[in-house]
Amino acid sequence: MDLISPKSKTSKYSEPVLDFARTLHAHSPKGYEFVRETFHLPCSSLLRRLASASRDKPDSQEKDT
Helix, strand or coil: CCCCCCCEEEEECCHHHHHHHHHHHCCCCHHHHHCCCCCCCCCCHHHHHHHHHHHCCCCHHCCCC
């Protein structure tokens, strides 16, 4: 996992990095931005888009049993 050296803007983030980013951002958006100044993490807008996309998927909603 290479969090310090930035990659091209077209690179994708691994699932563990995205999970870490989502969790940290959910707990503290300001803290996330502070950590993001040092480590190569996705911008907050990407995290919001991913969250919105996952909410819109029918598979991500709980099914009534």
